[in-house]
Amino acid sequence: MSTLARRFTIICLIFVIFALLMAAAVAKGGHRGWRAGAADACVFHPALACSVQR
Secondary structure, three states: OHHHHHHHHHHHHHHHHHHHHHHHHHHHHHHHHHHHHHHHHHHHOHHHOOOOOO
């Protein structure tokens, strides 16, 4: 029973690390997408008078 509990704990820890990495990748990827969309809107619609934000 001890071996089974140890294996389950290891699998759960690996899953948690994977889930945190995926959440960070999704959050960072979505943020970059909004900036790219804003830049595209400024290029194709000059009347928007966009400014550069860093």
